[in-house]
Each structure stands twice: as C-alpha cells, then as structure tokens.
Amino acid sequence: MLKRIALLGMPNTGKSTFFNRLTGASARIGNWPGVTVDLLSAKILLGAEMVEVVDLPGLYDLHGFAEDEQVVRRFLQNNPVDLLCLILNATQIDQQLPLTLQLCRLGLPAVAVLNMADEAERLGIRFDTEALAAGLGCPVCHVSAKYGQGFPETRDTLRRVLSQSPSTDLQALRADFAADDALIAEAEKLLARSVTIPPVLEYGLTERLDRIVLHPLFGIPLFLLALFLLFQAVYTLGGPLQDGMTWLLTEFRDLALAPLQAILPGWLYGLLVEGLYDGLGTVASFVPIIVLFFLGMALVEDSGYLSRIAFLMDALMAKLGLDGRGFVMLLMGFGCNVPALMGTRVMRSRGLRLLTMLIIPFSLCSARLQVFVFLTTALFSPAQAPVVLFALYVLSFLTAFATALLFKNRIGAAAEPLLIELPPYRLPTLGQVALRAWREVYHFLSRASRFIIAGVVMIWLLTHLPPSAAVGGPDTLAGLFGGWLEPLLRPIGIDQRMAVVLLFGFVAKEIVLGAMAVVYGLEGDALAQLMTQQMDWVQAFSFMLFTLLYTPCLSTVATLRGESRSLAFTGFSIAWSLALAWLVSLVFYQGARLLGF
Amino acid sequence: MTMVRLSELAMGQQGIIEDMDAEEPFRQRLQALGFRVGKEVRPIRQALFGGPLQVRVGSVNVMLRRNDAALIHVWAEC
Ligand SMILES: Nc1nc2c(ncn2[C@@H]2O[C@H](COP(=O)(O)OP(=O)(O)O)[C@@H](O)[C@H]2O)c(=O)[nH]1
Numbered sequence: 032m033l034k035r036i037a038l039l040g041m042p043n044t045g046k047s048t049f050f051n052r053l054t055g056a057s058a059r060i061g062n063w064p065g066v067t068v069d070l071l072s073a074k075i076l077l078g079a080e081m082v083e084v085v086d087l088p089g090l091y092d093l094h095g096f097a098e099d100e101q102v103v104r105r106f107l108q109n110n111p112v113d114l115l116c117l118i119l120n121a122t123q124i125d126q127q128l129p130l131t132l133q134l135c136r137l138g139l140p141a142v143a144v145l146n147m148a149d150e151a152e153r154l155g156i157r158f159d160t161e162a163l164a165a166g167l168g169c170p171v172c173h174v175s176a177k178y179g180q181g182f183p184e185t186r187d188t189l190r191r192v193l194s195q196s197p198s199t200d201l202q203a204l205r206a207d208f209a210a211d212d213a214l215i216a217e218a219e220k221l222l223a224r225s226v227t228i229p230p231v232l233e234y235g236l237t238e239r240l241d242r243i244v245l246h247p248l249f250g251i252p253l254f255l256l257a258l259f260l261l262f263q264a265v266y267t268l269g270g271p272l273q274d275g276m277t278w279l280l281t282e283f284r285d286l287a288l289a290p291l292q293a294i295l296p297g298w299l300y301g302l303l304v305e306g307l308y309d310g311l312g313t314v315a316s317f318v319p320i321i322v323l324f325f326l327g328m329a330l331v332e333d334s335g336y337l338s339r340i341a342f343l344m345d346a347l348m349a350k351l352g353l354d355g356r357g358f359v360m361l362l363m364g365f366g367c368n369v370p371a372l373m374g375t376r377v378m379r380s381r382g383l384r385l386l387t388m389l390i391i392p393f394s395l396c397s398a399r400l401q402v403f404v405f406l407t408t409a410l411f412s413p414a415q416a417p418v419v420l421f422a423l424y425v426l427s428f429l430t431a432f433a434t435a436l437l438f439k440n441r442i443g444a445a446a447e448p449l450l451i452e453l454p455p456y457r458l459p460t461l462g463q464v465a466l467r468a469w470r471e472v473y474h475f476l477s478r479a480s481r482f483i484i485a486g487v488v489m490i491w492l493l494t495h496l497p498p499s500a501a502v503g504g505p506d507t508l509a510g511l512f513g514g515w516l517e518p519l520l521r522p523i524g525i526d527q528r529m530a531v532v533l534l535f536g537f538v539a540k541e542i543v544l545g546a547m548a549v550v551y552g553l554e555g556d557a558l559a560q561l562m563t564q565q566m567d568w569v570q571a572f573s574f575m576l577f578t579l580l581y582t583p584c585l586s587t588v589a590t591l592r593g594e595s596r597s598l599a600f601t602g603f604s605i606a607w608s609l610a611l612a613w614l615v616s617l618v619f620y621q622g623a624r625l626l627g628f
Numbered sequence: 629m630t631m632v633r634l635s636e637l638a639m640g641q642q643g644i645i646e647d648m649d650a651e652e653p654f655r656q657r658l659q660a661l662g663f664r665v666g667k668e669v670r671p672i673r674q675a676l677f678g679g680p681l682q683v684r685v686g687s688v689n690v691m692l693r694r695n696d697a698a699l700i701h702v703w704a705e706c
Contacts, residue, residue, distance in 0.1 A: 041660075091660030123687050126662040247676045342691045346679030355680070355691075379653070448654040448696045450661060453682060453689040 033074070034082045034193055035111065039103065039134055040118030041127055042089030043454045045146040049118055049176035050086040051466060053186075070106070078190040084116075093133050099377070107137070113196045115141040116189065121151035121158070121173070124226060129218040131167060140196040141169040142188050149175040162225035177460060237455040241339070250343045259421060261331070265323045266404070266417050272319035273404075277555045280312040284554075302491055309554035310487030310545030311480070316555065317401040317544075322472050324397055328366050329467035333459035337362070338451050345449070351432055352439025354449050357387040361431055364394025366471060368587045372594055382443040388595060389438060389604055390431035392583050395424055397475060398540035399583070403575055405544055409559035410571045419572070423579055430580060430611060475541075482584075486535050486542035490549045493531070502552065509550065523577065523616035524570040533577065539584040569628050573620040580612035632704045634669060634683070635697040642670045643702030650699045658700075662686045669702060 040046045054073035072085040087106060088099035117134050119127045124145070135141050145151070145158065164171040170188050174181035244250060288304050295303070331337065340362065341355030348358050356377065364371035371391045378384040395403075403423055407416040459467075493509040500506035505514065505527070512534060513527030520530045528550050536543045548554045553561055566574070582588060582605050592601040629644075637643050645667050650658055662685045663669070672682040672689070680691045 092656055094656065125686050126688050130660065241672075241682075245673060245675070245682065247673070250676070338691070342675055342680055342682065345691070345693070346675055346677035349679075349693075446693075448650070448657075449680065449691070449693050450654070450657050450696070451691050452661060453691055455689075 034080065034113040034196075036082055036084045036114045036116050036189065036193070037107070037112045038084065038086045038116050038118060040089060041091055041120070041130060043452060044089070044118045044120040044127070045176045046086065046089060046118045048463065049144065049146060049174070050084065051463075052176055052179060052182065054084055077186060077193065080190075080193075082113075082193065085110075085112075090130070092130060112139060114189065114193050115139050117141055117143045117169075118176075119143060119145050121145040121147050122154055122156060124156070125222055128222055132218050132221075135167050135169055140192050141167075142185075142192055143167055143169055143171045144185060145171060145173045146176050148173040148180060149178055157227050159225045163221070166221040166225060177463070240456055241453075244336070244339050245342060250339075254340060254343060258424075261327045262421060262424070263417055265320060265327060266420065269320035269323045269404075270408075272323075273316055276316045276319055280316060281555055284308060284312070298495075301495065302488070305552060306487055306491030306549055307484065309548045309552075310490075311483055313405075313544045313548040313554050313558065314401070314483055314541060317404065318472070318476070320404060321397055321401065321475055322468060324400065325366065325468040325471040325475075326464055329464045329471070330459065332363075333457065333463060333467070335454045335456045338453050341451055342453065349446065351435040352386055352442075353383065353390075353435055354446065355451070356449070357383075357390070357435075360387060360391055361394045361428065364391045364396060366397055367474070368392055368394060368396050368583050369590045372587065372590045375594065378447065380445045380447045382445050383447060385595060385600060386435055386439060386442045388591060388600075389442070389607070390434050392587055392591070392604065392608055393427050393431040393434065393580060395427040395579060396540070396583060399578060402540060402543045402578055405559070406562065406571050406575055409562045410566075410568050423575060426576070426615075427579060430615070434607070434611070482539040482541050483545050486538060487545045487549055490531070490535060490542075490546050494550055519613075522621070523613065524566070524573045524620040525577065525616075526565075529566075529574060533574075533581075536578060537582060537585070539586070540578065541584075543578065569620060569623045572623075573616045576619055577612045577616045580615060581609050629703045629705060631701055633698045634671070634700040634702050635681070635694045637669075637671050637702065637704055639671050639673055642668055642705045644668055644705070645700060645702050647701040648699060649701070650696070654696070654699075661690055662688050663700065669700070671697075 038046055038050055050071065050073075054075050070085055070087065072083055074081055074083050076082075085106075087103045090100040090103050092100060093104065094100075115134060115137070117131055119131060131143060135143075143163075151158075158171075158173070160171050160173070170192060172181060172185040172188050174185050244253065246253070284304070288308060291304065292300050337359050341359050343355075344358040345355035348354050360371045360374050363374060368391055371394065372388055375384045375387045375391075378387065403420055407419045411419050490509070493512070494507050495502055496508050497506075500510070504510055509531045510527065513530045516530040516534065517527050520526075520533070525533065529547075531550060532543055532546045535546045547562075548558055551558060551561055551565075562571070588601060588605060591604055592598065595601060631646060632643070634643060634645075645663060645665050647665065648655055648658060648663065667685055669683055669685045672684055674681050674694075675691075678694065680693045681697055682689060682691050683697065
C-alpha cells in the first residue's frame, strides 16, 4: 500500500513552503474521510518508493477546540498515517516544543524538521541536535524551506524512518489522545537541557518596521496609502500590457479567424467567433492585470503585514460588532470572496461569524475588478480612472461597514477572545510569490473559462433567437428578458441590453464583459468605443455600483450556504445585497441627474 | 514587586505571569502561544482608540484585546 506522510506544525512555521519544496508543484486538493475541508496532498518519489504527502492545517494544540485543530485530530483518527513530519520554526522553538512532544507521544513514527535554519543561525540559536533527538525520541533535521538547505538529508531521513515504520494501529492512536499536561513541564526541562537562546532575540528590523507600521497615528493612513499605491501600480503597469494583449487578440481575429467567414455557415461563424472568441477574448485581455493584482496580494499576504492590519483595525471593527480578523478577510475578499468566506472558520462565535460572512460579499473581488477597469478606462480620462476605481474600493468598505453596523444587534455578534500572532516580517522570494500568484491565476482562469464558455454561448443564443428577430433587438429572447427588467432598472439608468448583462452577472462577474461583447457584437477597443456612446459617466458609474453590490456570483452563494448551514441566512444575504445595490444606484443616479450631470 | 493585571502594565514594563483567569478554550490558546505561569511578558504598544495590545512573550509577539489581557495576572517589575 502507498505509505503516507502527514505534515504537522503550528501556523507560520513555513509548513506550506516546506510542502511546496518537498513535492514540487504536483499537489492536488482532495477529500479525506472524517474531515469536511479539502487538504493539499501530493505523491512523490522517496528513494525507490512512491509515497503520499498530506499537508494538514496548522495547529497550536492537538487538544485545541478550533476547527483546524479538530480537522487534524479527526484526520489522524480516520486515516492511517505512516510517518508524522513535524515542522518547527527553529527561531521559536521554546514556544513550539510542547506541541512537538505532544505529537511525538502519539506513538507514530516521526521526524522533527527544524525549519528556518537560516534565521536561527543569524539569531545565534544553537542546537544540540543529539540531545534534542533523544528527548523527542525521533530524528531531528535542520532545513531552510525558503532557500532549500538541508533537503537531501531530510528526504533521506524521511525515507529511512518510513522504511522501518510498522503499519499504524488506529485503535491505539485513538486511545492515545488523552490528557498530557505533564508534557509541558518536560518540554521546559528538555529546552533547558538542549537549546541555548540568547536572552534578547534581535528582531531588529521587525521592531523598527513595527514602530512605523503600527504607529498609533500614522498606522492606518499608511495602510491606506500602501493600498492606493498597490492599485496604482497594478493599473499603471497593467494598462500597457492589457493594450498589448488586446492588440494580439484582434490581430489573431483579423488574420486567422476572419477568413473562416467564407467557409463556415453564418450561424456557426457567429457563435464561434462573435460569440465564443469575442467573449473569451475580452476577458483574456484582463489576464495581465489579474496576474499583477495577485502578485501584489501574494506579496502582502506572505510578508506578515496582514496580522498588523488586524491589529490596527481591531478597535474600529469592534464598534461594528466585528474584530480585526473580519477586516483582514475583507481584504482577502479582494482576490476572491470564496476563500475569504471559508476563512471565517477560525471564528467560534456563530453570530460573529455570520456577521462577517454577511459583509464579505461586498468586498470588490478580482472578477468585478476587470469589469471596473474596462468601464473606467472607456469612460474616464487616464487621470480620473484610477481615482474612480479607488472610490469603488472605498465604497465597497463603506457598504460592508454600514451593513455590519445595521445588523450587528440583530445577528447578535458576541465578541470572543482574540489572540493573534504578529510574526516577524519576511520578504517572500520571487519563486514563492510566483507560485502563489500562479495558483490564483490558474484558479481564476479555470473558473472563468468554465463559466464564460457556458455563459457566452447562452447569451449568444438569447440574442440570436428566435432567428426571425433582428440580432440583439427587442424581439429576441434577450430583448424579452430585458424588457421585463427594464421598469426596475430604468430608474437607475440601466437600459434593456445592460439589464441582460446584469442578469448573467448574477452567475459570475467574469461573464459580464464577455456578455457585453456578445450583446453588442463587438470586442476590445471597438466595444469600449461603443460604450462611450451607449452611456454617459453617470450611467456607467450607476452600473458599476450595482455590479459592485449585488450578489457576487453563484459560487459565493453556494459557499455562504455551505458555511452558514442556513438557507434563511443565505437568502437574506442575497436579498440584502440586491436591495442595497438598487438603493445605492438609485440614490446616486437620481441625485446626479438632479444636480444636472 | 506588585501584582497587577497585564492590561495595567505600562508599555515596555516587564511582568511575570502569576495566574490566568481565562476560560478553557482561550486558556489553551494562550498556553499554546507561550503564556504560562512564570513566563515573562511585556506589552509593547497599544493601538489607537482603545485598540488591542501588542505583547511579547518569550520570542513571540501577539496581539490581544485589553479586556482579555485583564484576565492575566502578573508580578510587575519596577
Ligand atoms: N527565513 C526563512 N523564512 C521561511 C522559511 N520557511 C518559510 N519561511 C517564511 O515563513 C513564512 C510562513 O511560511 P508558510 O509556509 O506560509 O507557513 P505555514 O503557515 O506554516 O504554512 C513565509 O513568509 C515564508 O516565506 C525558512 O526556511 N527561512
């Protein structure tokens, strides 16, 4: 049978980095007996044998009550594991040794991997590896997952221990989960015996950075500035790349696809080129911006800055019935709302968790970003466009905050004790950032292509059926739907055609641009040109407001349902976002018209 | 040395943990991050508007709210 190695360790010990380096990029996400969350695993060749490596969630205590910790426990109780690979942060070994002892005492073969050897060395922490190994009762390896030192030895040790490991007895293991307070005392003793830590650890750089980043007065403005600069950078760098991409796509269409018009039947050409290619192409031209955006996000996430933001924003969030983690999840939602919603699992109080889940869908995700980039570029001057975009981000926060404020008492979000580690700042390597960004972009593309192909084909059909009607005209199916929605959307400045686009945007915002391309029968620059004639900036902004606030996508709805386990809550969330979207757009549109714009 | 709550220590003032009033799940979390009887703790700074404290315990920096910090009794060093 395939032998199985489980990676275990506290959060922030570099477990993911270690996993990535050990397994290459072959990892996949899978379901496991006994646990409801997905875990990353990979099959690798160790010596002459294939083994499976599973990355378990980070945990602080095997007997903790947080959901992640229970996942680990249930996994170990239900899935035979042949070897525990315990990842420790060597620079915080004093804090991590108790958990390590706990894990070593499970009676499974184990290897302790002291990660961040590079930092430990710089800090002057010295290890008596033999004493440590003897005390733990398992081999000890030193590695730097980030820079790759120590990996050949570690692989060798893993292979050696694995080849000697007897098959596991799940029964005995289950019995082993017993109280173990005495271990903590033992850990202290072992620490005193085997590790020398200088009295004051020199986290000089982190201290100095924290003095600025966490400054009582400047901390929050600095964060806003950083955010603005990040988006400015994405926008400035991404613009030319996007133009290049658009040019490529148009050239390809003119040179390679246009000749097909003579060969293919008219309807097939229309469906394939004017439907699929134009729809997909319009979305594809945004890939450079999305890549840049995720690079930026990965940089922020890996640097240790996020927990500082939780620190800065906690007081404000407490007034809204939330806590600092809720704000960080709003930020994570900038990438995609789905993982942000799942991130609320760390919250134990149900009210707090529901309230946080209620506001996350207002977070301006990357799919909505491309719609906004397209429209702001088309309808505003290059100087105005980034400001408009930033205003949308601000609005996304404001609506999230207002929602929390309105419903905090009704949902009854009870505060729970909050304890978050502030890890030292670390600059991720280029490879790490690239890997993270690649995963996100891959996810985006696979999602986008799935939704877009189906959506675009649907829309093409709707705008072309019945065949007797003029394409895109009021007699087509699309025209019919648009006509129904029109009375509702006219007061907010959205016409029949855009109404159809919004209808599809409900499924996923990735479809919106593709849908516009198909509905108007144009793509790229020509579409942007047309938009300036079809609507003025007031209408465009109203459309963007609506797009920002109404339900992000079906995946988000499904996640809301799955995570809240409540249909009523999910329904409420959808109804509230639709009502808010309509109201905000109405106030803006009618207000602007009243003022004479 | 006087016994005070962790939330009452001045910024930068060191204390030695004597007792923790925290309820079970939170207590365990505190212990996992290194809060144990006899350990040295030191508040580093506080966020604006009565926000959370940054506290150093051993080699670890954590943030916790003032009312939670009040559950931890320490011997204050002068
Ligand atoms: N200096 C150094 N940093 C590392 C090493 N391994 C991981 N890191 C950094 O530690 C941080 C946390 O790593 P990650 O793999 O996300 O931790 P996880 O939460 O345990 O999965 C990241 O910023 C990594 O770049 C290492 O060996 N040396």
